[in-house]
Amino acid sequence: MNATTTTTPVRRGNEAELVAKEELPPLQHFIDGAFTTRTDAAGTDIVNPSSGTVICCVLEGTAADVDLAVAAARQAQTDWGATTPAERSDLLLNIASRIEENADILARLESLNTGKPLATSRDDVSGSVDTFRFMAGAGRALTSLAAGDYATDHTSVILREPAGVVGVITPWNYPLLMAAWKIAPILAAGNALVLKPSEQTPLTTLKLAEIIADLLPAGVLNIVTGLGPVVGERLASNPDIDLVALTGSVGSGKAVAATAGNTVKRVHLELGGKAPVVVFPDANLSAVAESLRTAAFYNSGQECGAACRVLVHESVADQLTQLIVEQVSTFIIGDPTAGDDVEIGPLVSEAHYHRVAGYLERAQKEGITAAIGGAPLEGPGFFIAPTVLTNVPAGAEASQNEIFGPVVTIETFSDEDEAIKRSNETPYGLAASVWTRDSARSIDLPRKLHFGTVWVNSHLVLANEVPWGGFKGSGYGRDLSIYALEDFSRTKHVMINHAR
Template structure:
């Protein structure tokens, strides 16, 4: 492949600084425990930084183990009454939460973009998805199913009950702060549990705002938010003896740490970890449609997306044509601050540390002679901006094809036959998602079945719905978010058998 471009990426800047939020839009910068905001027992704080400008937005508590203990104690007490509510009553609470979020959608969109650097279109979709998550779970909890009661042993009636687990600890990531909180909170509350959530210390603002907005809708202690770092507050959640399950969305390393801590108390673990989604493009695929899809699926949220279409495996016979189409799409991406316009498609990376991590992958790829078709550099000026990048002529097994870069970077490899494509697609430690591009229906069914991923799209990528489950295989974790499968994950099965012989 010889396609390349010298077009330099630029950042569209907001005409006026500080146009997204006012100080009055910020939530209280304290823990939310037992129905009220309260100061941290530790006294230390963490700066929350706007990744577009590198300016501090707020300072939030660097929570301690003692803060977590207070929140768990409140959740334990609250669960006694919350579990007694019939499904209809819990459903009505979730509907009211959805209504409250809808009434404040514009505020949440602006606050999410200010904290994360997301384009407004991305934050808008996150808020819409958050609202729909609560609406879906409000309905789903009233229609749970299980095996029929009956005599499966002579003169003994078996009844299967679904019960809540108790108090569930949640750790959410920085890339989708509000949406990932909703993916956990909605089914957890729907199933009759109470929750203590620790958002990422980098992006806690919309989770705290969520708590503020719904404070009058939930009994005290049902929802608790403790801010702080993973090694302290997160570790205490994972190890706490009164936590029945720890649910985490985050990196593989974070998942491993949580699982180790949870092992001592044998609590359940729900992990949605990283991804390295292969995009398998066969010679009969609609190449323009595939490239147009990757414009979104590869660079949505600046590539900070565990299901991102980040690793293309394209048949060698059509590789040049596909890359030409992809580069044309990437050339048209609008990079900018979220306040710079509704048409901004790619924002900054979330932090200086993550910016350096992504640039490290690009620098090492350059040292190994991997060619850049477009992008490949940081963008000058304030903020953590990396040019949308396509790497081509990438050799099999290179680190950029096996490790999660988690930035606006798509790699392109070639293959010669179907078996090779499937083998190489599966030859990574992660298995969250994948896609297959072909006009051959038989091939699409067969290849999708052979890919080792929890979600496989055919002729699309990164399309989600609350009705269908999301979760991975292998190093991408276990457990399912969304759908009725999430309700199953956050509850337990009890068999009650009655001897009715006479």
């Protein structure tokens, strides 16, 4: 797959200076308010994706470890759930402040473990702080149906109660931020939880537990590291878990939902996406290309809402392609220590690197061309060149499946009906965007796109005040906003007969 324009080579720094050994968190489970010590347990190597070298080895959990953590959470939840919203709010605000005080080490750990540019990791830390602060306030302002007599001589009162004990499985692409997205509303609603971070990227989650341990009642937050088929499966099957929440792949979501069904527990799934970017001839094409520079390639494209599938009207396709390639050609690629101006890091693991490279190889065999990029980059680490694929036919694998890397596909359409049909033809339903100057179209078209978030003339702009979640294969349940608090609580109706 020969590209017409090449990207800059990988810039290298001194990774040994990123995190000192003594700054690593305890590499153990966090259960009932303390880190556990087990010398007989297996371990998982944590790999630096910028170099392929081993950082450390983290304890590999068992089903028995999960059961211990669940028992601690169950014991702690009764008292925690009985606290007032104001008391829980105070604790969340204290957590936010503690994260902010430790922002530097958290960002450096995140970059070491994931390969992210430091600027990206710093954004994740600040986003985590804002998540806890938002949920601290939102947990004090829930609303519901007013108490009243909806049946003669009977007063109805609606109570919102904690769901109970929540099992959480977080992904490797935003380890700290996705932990915050779950921990903050779960605690704000009065629940206790047991969290399994990705076995590839557990370091900032463990560091978070270390820096906030003294703030939390023992057992309210528990972390068990380990593999999905063991730890994740037990979180989904344990009968003392009331709700299991996962952010991850569609395959993982299906497995969790199927297992959870055996105990009829609630499930909250935020899964993959394949976001269409629908560009009409009247759109500001320069603005589209500039937006995609971030929205498609942020975090090396390892983003479920990434603007990875461009559907552009055939009359402006060549012009937009040229503008996107110009934007992509200016990326600075490197490891986290290679300078604050580095924008693109490696993929998270060797396995994922080969997965993305496989998509590019198969696209080449299908006759799809790369206007830029199109292949792995030379040297150590798991770097893939930022890629723009053109001449992508309808239904092609690259345009239908979530590649989850720095890859954008460009397809064309001839009229609005075709654009709508093609946008909705993927099994995903997480996010999309529409680009047009037509005010009527900007209001009407998003209603016809089956995605949980639809941006108009922007993409990948998030705020804690508004919900995030998908339809179809992208799962169900909502993160962020008051809707997350509703997802992690339960509604009870109390009716009082006051006839005299």
